[in-house]
Amino acid sequence: MDSFAESLTVDSLYVDPYPIYARLRREEPVAWVPALGVWLVTRLHDVRHVMSSPDSFVTSDPDAPLTKLCGPGMSILAQEGDAHAETRESVADRLAGETIPGLENVTDEIATAELATLSRRDSVDLMSEYFQPVCGAAMARTLGLGAVPESTLRGWSSAFTDALQNPSGDPGRNTAAAAASREMDATLGPVLAELREHPDGSFLSALLHAGRPVGDPRDAETVLPTVKMMISAFKEPGWLAGNLTYALACHPGQLAQVRVDRELLNAAVHEAMRWLAPVGLVGRKTTRESTLDGVRLPPGVMVAPCLASANRDEREFDDAEQFDIHRARKPYLTLGYGRHQCLASALIPVLAEVAVDRLLRDLPNLRVEPDAGELRGWKFRYLNRLRATTAPAP
Numbered sequence: 001m002d003s004f005a006e007s008l009t010v011d012s013l014y015v016d017p018y019p020i021y022a023r024l025r026r027e028e029p030v031a032w033v034p035a036l037g038v039w040l041v042t043r044l045h046d047v048r049h050v051m052s053s054p055d056s057f058v059t060s061d062p063d064a065p066l067t068k069l070c071g072p073g074m075s076i077l078a079q080e081g082d083a084h085a086e087t088r089e090s091v092a093d094r095l096a097g098e099t100i101p102g103l104e105n106v107t108d109e110i111a112t113a114e115l116a117t118l119s120r121r122d123s124v125d126l127m128s129e130y131f132q133p134v135c136g137a138a139m140a141r142t143l144g145l146g147a148v149p150e151s152t153l154r155g156w157s158s159a160f161t162d163a164l165q166n167p168s169g170d171p172g173r174n175t176a177a178a179a180a181s182r183e184m185d186a187t188l189g190p191v192l193a194e195l196r197e198h199p200d201g202s203f204l205s206a207l208l209h210a211g212r213p214v215g216d217p218r219d220a221e222t223v224l225p226t227v228k229m230m231i232s233a234f235k236e237p238g239w240l241a242g243n244l245t246y247a248l249a250c251h252p253g254q255l256a257q258v259r260v261d262r263e264l265l266n267a268a269v270h271e272a273m274r275w276l277a278p279v280g281l282v283g284r285k286t287t288r289e290s291t292l293d294g295v296r297l298p299p300g301v302m303v304a305p306c307l308a309s310a311n312r313d314e315r316e317f318d319d320a321e322q323f324d325i326h327r328a329r330k331p332y333l334t335l336g337y338g339r340h341q342c343l344a345s346a347l348i349p350v351l352a353e354v355a356v357d358r359l360l361r362d363l364p365n366l367r368v369e370p371d372a373g374e375l376r377g378w379k380f381r382y383l384n385r386l387r388a389t390t391a392p393a394p
């Protein structure tokens with residue numbers, strides 16, 4: 001008879017993976033899941049171990065779908081060892097805490113302008129009409145991609161993430177992602193070629209020039225996979241802002257507290273990251289045989305540390321399944337762990353916090369509709385839309 005993990009379907013994970021993860025944590029914390037073709041790791045301690053043991057578990061799998069889409073060549077995420085350290089060191093300070101005042105101002109400016117338009121409307125889709133354009137445009141300006149329209153970046157990000165999480169196995173999504181990858185090459189290749197000749201202090205320019213002798217920048221082809229990988233993440237901050245707004249709407253008492261005391265919003269952002277991680281799992285390949293929680297993993301297999309499950313591990317978090325903005329904050333795994341931790345970690349909570357703060361400020365009558373949208377996904381978990389009304393309650 002099939003084990004619970006062997007009986008899982010992509011559909012059940014797509015609709016709501018959390019009850020599944022709870023059972024796996026209890027019964028099969030390291031489990032082969034045929035529907036995903038991976039060994040799924042669901043307890044926090046094991047997830048941390050996999051993500052911080054690069055001798056046994058690596059990201060550098062040339063056959064990984066994201067690596068193929070970002071290629072030819074390896075993005076920062078698919079690099080290991082010295083190559084990874086060199087790329088990371090060249091740009092880490094560009095997205096560190098010092099960037100935050102600039103990011104706050106940019107996000108504030110973009111959000112305020114969008115809200116001036118939306119405040120004249122009775123009903124809005126917060127995902128497509130507010131969170132995505134605001135977070136996307138703020139990230140684009142921070143990275144030096146402001147010359148590419150935000151809608152184009154969003155389209156590329158959608159094409160990639162739709163192919164990476166493709167519950168119906170639609171081959172059209174892979175075709176669309178491959179086309180987006182070619183468009184990125186065609187659009188960004190010349191931008192990088194220009195920056196090689198004329199550095200401008202931007203993030204993209206640093207990827208080419210930082211740590212290199214003057215006049216000897218990296219090739220555009222070396223840098224392009226990392227830029228494409230980052231563009232694929234462009235929709236994730238907007239998903240987080242949507243998940244936060246949804247979590248608060250589902251907990252009206254906590255929403256009322258946040259409305260009155262905006263200082264609580266920061267705790268709400270971090271609790272939403274934990275409770276509804278927009279990036280639910282990541283991938284590693286085993287380099288050698290290892291044993292995890294008593295389970296033998298052969299070399300050359302795919303392992304998926306499940307961040308969304310680790311974030312609700314009852315061994316670490318009290319009442320882990322509850323959304324509670326007042327809980328004592330503990331490290332969660334939504335932004336990764338170990339050397340590949342999200343490069344934009346410092347910026348992501350700021351984007352979500354500023355976007356939601358200005359929304360509550362400028363649309364004081366905002367009400368999320370009962371059938372606002374559907375929350376779906378296991379690899380990525382986000383709302384397809386988030387309908388809200390802006391008029392005073394009748």
Ligand code: HEM
Nearest residue numbers: 076077230233236237240279282334335336340342343344
């Ligand atoms: C809510 C938003 C986001 C979440 C939850 C998130 C989450 C993550 C996670 C879990 C990882 C680690 C992947 C792994 O270990 O396999 C990661 C890596 C990374 N993320 Fe993010 N990310 C977000 C947004 C972004 C954005 C907007 C960018 C840049 C535009 C970005 C850039 C990166 C980069 C470059 C890496 C690879 C770092 C490395 O390999 O050293 N992320 N992210």
